[in-house]
Amino acid sequence: MGRSKEFEESVVLQKAMELFWEQGYEKTSMSDLVEHMGIHRRSLYDTFGDKHTLFLKALDYFAEFMNAKLKSETSHAETAKQSIQFIFDLMIEGAGDSHWGCLFVNSAAELALRDMEVNEKTEKAFIRTEHLLENLIRKGQQTGEFSCDYDAEVLAESLHNTLLGIRLLARTTASKDKLHRIADFSLALLNK
Template identity: 55%
Template sequence: MARSKEFDEAAVLEKAMLLFLDQGYEKTSMQDLVEHMGIHRRSLYDTFGDKHALFMRSLRLYKSKVDDRLGQAALNAPSALEGIRLVFRAMTDRAPEEPKGCLLVNTAVELGPRDEEAERLTDESFCKLEELLKLLIQRGQANGEIVNELDSQATAESLHTTLLGIRVLARTSAPKEKLLRIASVALSSLEKD
């Protein structure tokens, strides 16, 4: 007779995701995961598979949280410009107790070129964010709040690159004020005089 799980799978996956965000893939050992998730090693393997499979599930969880939460909030903002500002605030407004950085960016840098699945997941998320920014720029141009002369695709790519830089800097000891200044300069290029 099979034993029932003695843990909440979603809750322990969330714990694994946060540990990977804090330490990265390579630095996180199976023992770290067992201790942090609060489950037995056998349960970890039976439920999630090996470390790579657990990491991919953690990355998918993070990706869905970021893509869904950010996309919906930005699209539902009172204006296109406010939607773009909201995206930038999401990258700069972290509580001090939260792990620093972004699991997608960290994964792209750490694993991207040598792990096809990780590269595909990070690329999907990056493309989705660029498309969101492009849509918001076009919406803002149509309603007169964003400069019409800007190429929406090139501007979305530039804003996304700035967001990537902010996410990397967020992993360091860079002060929040610096991140806010970078965001402010990027956003000022969109606004009509």
């Protein structure tokens, strides 16, 4: 009879996600993961497989985490503009003092060109964000909140590009004031 797990899988997966988020894939060793997750090496392998499989699961966990945060943040918005502002604020303020940036952006920069599975997951996340922005822009255009001078898809691509840059800059010493100025300038494109 096998032993029962002595840990909550989602808790240790979150710890793995945080370590990959902070250090990146290449810099994170299996020893780092065992120590940070607080589980035995054998349990890690039995539950999550190898480091690459664990990393892919951590990316999925991050996707769920971010989707829940985005849904929570935008559910309080009364307008499309508020929803988009909340998204930008989350990307700027949500990083806290960690300067970790975004796990998807970090992973795309580190691995996407040589790891098709990572590329697929990051691309899917980027497309999902673009579609969210496009839907919000269309809503704002339909209600007269936003200008109809530009196609919603093009505006969403431009705003998403700005979000990607902000998520990358959040990993540096760039000030939050600077990130907010960049966001405000890009959001001004939506105005009538």
